[in-house]
Amino acid sequence: MPNPDASPAAPIISVAGVNKWYGAFQVLTDVSLSVARGEKVVICGPSGSGKSTLIRCLNQLEQHQEGSIVVDGIELGQSENAAQAVRREVGMVFQHFNLFPHLDLVQNCILAPMSVRGMSRRAAEALAVGLLERVRLGEHAHKYPSQLSGGQQQRAAIARALCMEPRVMLFDEPTSALDPEMVGEVLDTMRGLAAEGMTMMIVTHEMGFARQVADRVVFMDRGQIVEQAPPAAFFGAPVHERTRRFLSQILH
Amino acid sequence: MTLDFSVILDNWQLFASGLWMTLVVALLSIAAGFLLAIPVAIMALSHRRWLRTIAGAYVEWFRNIPFIVVLYIFFYGLPFMGLRLPEPVVGGIALAFYASTYFSEVIRGAVLAVPKGQLEAARAVGMSYFMGMREVVAPQTLRLLLPPSTNTAISMIKETSVLSTITVAEITYQGLVVQGATFAPFEVFLTTAALYWLITSAFAHGMHRVERAAGAAQGSQQARHSLADKYLQLGMRRSK
């Protein structure tokens, strides 16, 4: 449920002083970040820097050990109920799509609205078909994931997440498992979503996309947020040496 | 030496009743064993360590002793605890417990074979652990479950012969009775063997049909293979 106490001006995501360890290894070190409603934040950084861990903490697929994470007015880390309440409002798109292979696209989309939201089958199907059309998969609505290309599967995964009518969408390297010719169609879908005002947090190495769509780019390294800035400043005048090294590697 | 199968024909009723007893005991204890295996597997997959420990101890205990010893423990132990039951029931209960440990490992293996991202995706759209297991993971285990379950069930059908030692009048027991009366061991035990073969091969055949039906219902063989291929490719591309 949307939290009535959360004023529109308050950040929809606020992360403060978060630390997380895997055993003795610290994956996140004193991470603080806040995201306003409608903002698009791109997170980048070298492999193993904790980008996935950070966005997976936001819907508690991973638990943090210290610090606070508040999403849409709900404090996370206290209970599984809080985590589930947040997951109902926050959609996630995975690198490997993770569509349900035993269900066709419509069934993939209606499962959560029906079982979690208690929506009727008719209403859920109407919603699903509408969203599948929006990601240009209308004529594939009754196909199984295995019958689709990677790009189509990822667009279907976006539609599945949108069926919960989320207020925030998290993307964890949505295009890095795709063949190069399919990257564009997925990024286009994401651009459309951004244009409609969706709050988005996107882990990606697509720097062209970041330049166009992001309000802010966050650079992570070794579990820390090293630098964050609007794309013009981030790409034009990176402050930290580590950021510059990363950018020169990724942009050749 | 000549074989004279007329002794079998003379005693066909004993073999028929033995066959019936084996079928009933085997099917009921396999079904009960499978049902019992589900909570054991759920415990074994739990993230709570004490539940895993209990499930692990249960499985280890039964798997490291021969079925005949398990049977004797139930056969002498239940009356000791004040529970007097007919021998076929005691035998069936012992076999159900014994089978449950094997089935629980089969179920656990099938659940673990479903990619981790499936449950994560279910949870990410707001489903509870339980709902995700039921709606997303469990249906995908079905096809993985059938072949090893068939093998386990066939082993358990054969284990029913051990119930002859507590006088359950199943096929082996009746074979021993007829052999005692006729002194025609070859004829008797070849017949006994044929009856077991009949049951196990009919069962295997039936299960293969179920497997094929389940495969077709879940969007064809091709679905599974292309999915597997995709995961393999992604793994390779990622590790470069």
Ligand SMILES: Nc1ncnc2c1ncn2[C@@H]1O[C@H](COP(=O)(O)OP(=O)(O)OP(=O)(O)O)[C@@H](O)[C@H]1O
């Ligand atoms: N379950 C886990 N147990 C132990 N270590 C883990 C676990 N998950 C991640 N790590 C480690 O935590 C670090 C951060 O991982 P994470 O997946 O968040 O990085 P990332 O920035 O998303 O990297 P990539 O670009 O490769 O996806 C890595 O060093 C990884 O090996």
Ligand SMILES: [Mg+2]
């Ligand atoms: Mg990652």
